[in-house]
Amino acid sequence: MKSVPIVVKEKLRAEREKLKASSKKLKAKSQQPTAKTQNRTSFYLLFSLSFLISCDSRRIYEDNLEFKDHAWKVTEEVRFSFTIPDTARRYNLYYNVRNTLDYPYARIFITYHLYDSTGSELSGKLVFHDLFDQKTGRPLGDSGLGDLYDHRFPLLEHRRFSYRGKYLVKLDQFMRQDTLQGVVAVGVRVEEDTK
Helix, strand or coil: CCCCCHHHHHHHHHHHHHHHHHHHHHHHHHHCCCHHHHHHHHHHHHHHHHHHHHHCCCEEEEEEEECHHHEEECCCCEEEEEEECCCCCEEEEEEEEEECCCCCCCEEEEEEEEEECCCCEEEEEEEEEECECCCCCCECCEEEECCEEEEEEEEEEEEECCCCEEEEEEEEECCCCCEEECEEEEEEEEEECCC
């Protein structure tokens, strides 16, 4: 068997390295998105984003107050101020609740008060809603982050306001308990009624 000269071995090794490098480049290039793929991805991303934004086009106001230590103390003032832009339209008012599995009851009782800019109370009522199923104890609401559950409950629907301007909603927990564990946040949402 003849031995291969060292010079030939070096040339073969160099050619092999070149082939490996060019195959890596081709592989990397094939994995990179083309301009057409990038444009298509950008289009779908923009379409999805515009769809999500348009889904919430009825919202006039929404804000949430997060509680320290995931507990709603009876002494904490929960107030939300919003502006009504048009008296010819009707509006829906909701309250939001975010709770954890540490919430000790199936229901939540709250009292809401709606005030105009002069401080006159326009509406107020004790309302209650289920956060957990009464029979099974299964948590209700939307969950996207572990043991956090989001709820939106109606306060006033199809409401027409007498004048444009500022209004205030005050929420009080009415659970006969000074510190209500498991309530992460509460809030208010005002949106145009489309019905």
